[in-house]
Amino acid sequence: MSRIRTFALAVHEQEEGHAIPALAALLGAVGAILLGIGAANDSGALAITGGILAAAGILGASLLEHVMVDYGLYDRIEKLEKK
Numbered sequence: 001m002s003r004i005r006t007f008a009l010a011v012h013e014q015e016e017g018h019a020i021p022a023l024a025a026l027l028g029a030v031g032a033i034l035l036g037i038g039a040a041n042d043s044g045a046l047a048i049t050g051g052i053l054a055a056a057g058i059l060g061a062s063l064l065e066h067v068m069v070d071y072g073l074y075d076r077i078e079k080l081e082k083k
Contacts, residue, residue, distance in 0.1 A: 021069070024057050025057060025061040025065075027061075028055075031051065031055070034047075035052070
């Protein structure tokens with residue numbers, strides 16, 4: 001269990017934390033595809049669901065990138081400026 005915790009902490013501290021926002025962007029892409037399929041088939045429910053998923057994915061990716069990537073960078077920059 002200690003190895004898993006060490007690995008999780010190492011991943012958290014590194015700058016490669018772009019995978020989680022990419023998953024939200026993937027959700028947005030799936031939503032956009034469903035929106036297109038729903039619009040082409042004249043299916044209102046599928047188009048609405050796709051639009052909601054696309055919006056949630058786009059907003060979620062932006063928010064997660066800001067929280068997971070930018071906050072860490074800003075924190076390190078502030079620590080460097082204090083030295």
